[in-house]
Amino acid sequence: MTLYVTSLASGSSGNVLLVRSGDAALLVDCGLPLRTLEPALARVDVHPAQVSAILLTHEHGDHALSAGVLARRYGIPIVANQPTLAAIEQDLSGVPVQELATGAAATIAGFSVRSFPVPHDAAEPVGYTISAGRWCVGIATDLGHWNEAVVEGLAPADLVVIEANHDQEKLWRAPYVEVVKHRIYSPTGHLDNIAAGRLLARLGADGRRRSAWLAHLSREANTPQIAEQAVRGVLALTGVQYVSVVALPRRAPIHWSSDMHGEQLSLFD
Ligand SMILES: [Zn+2]
Ligand SMILES: [Zn+2]
Incomplete structure (x- = not known):
């Protein structure tokens, strides 16, 4: 069973991740306007009607913008915890919803899905792991810092998608008002590059080979x-090998497949 993951958009102007296996497809977050999202899906040969569910990490616009309208138009269920559903209640009339409590697991369209809590200034933000057969993708964005729950949540993932929002020095020089800088920097804001590196180093201490996507890069306070x-610097300093690191572009689709990952693994054996 092959797991395919595609990033369609990443960053404060929109986040959409497509997870596929066989005929089944899930979206994780839906933060692009519909007029942008539909062509983005078409470019990777997916029709919205093929999407089995939309999983939401939290209610912020760059993650949930068109979830309601896409779900209503194509009859796609939205999966989220109750506080997140309550926060977007105004978008949900006529939309099928499936509540997934934080920390709970469910089988959705043949995928094993589990959520875990992340610290961020939203109603009840979560990360997810999504597995197909023996392969797993783990997603944690947005989060102000990481803790044991995040490490535990992401541990099973072969592909780890984590936020590397900003370079701390660049953040303080960025053209944001002070209150925004403090919000981004806060423990419930956004994860900086070094913290993302430390999280990957912590995960990588188990010696397992993983791919890592750095997500939600700030336009003003970071570059790929x-x-x-x-992140590679932190991994080198901590002696962690076997984690390949790629920063996600804001828009161009980027793909990962468990077949590709498996082939890379076999090169090391
Ligand atoms: Zn965000
Ligand atoms: Zn957010």
């Missing part, structure tokens, strides 16, 4: 090069 360099 800076994020990748910082």
Whole structure:
């Protein structure tokens, strides 16, 4: 059973992750306007009617923007915990919903889905692991810091998608008002590059080979090069090998498949 993961959008202007296996497809977050999302799905040969469910991490607009309208138009259930559903209640009339309590597991369209809590300034934000057969993708964005629940949540993942929002020095020089900088920097704001690197190092201490996608990069306070360099630096310093690191582009689709990952693993054996 092959697991395919595609990032369609990542960052404060929209987050959409597509997870596929066989004929089944899930969206994790739906933070693009419909006029952008539908063509983005078409570009990777997916029609919205093929999507079995929309999983929401939290209610912020860059994650939930078109969830309600897409769900209503195509009859796709929205999966989220109760506080997140309550926060977007105004978008949910005529929309099928499936409540998944934080920390609970469910089988959705053949995928094993589990959520775990993340610290962020939303109603009840979560990360997810989604498994197909022996393969697993873990997603944790947005989060102000990481803790044991996040480590435990992400541990089974072969592909880890985590936030590497900003470079701390660049953040303080960025053209944001002070209150925004403090919100981003706070323990319930957004994860910086070094913290993302430390999280991957902690996960990587088990010696398992993983792929890592750095997500939700700030346009003003980060670049893909800076994020990748910082995270690889932390991994090198902590002696963690076997974690390949790629920063996600804001829009262009980027793909991961368990077949590709498995082939890379066999090169090491
Ligand atoms: Zn966000
Ligand atoms: Zn958020």
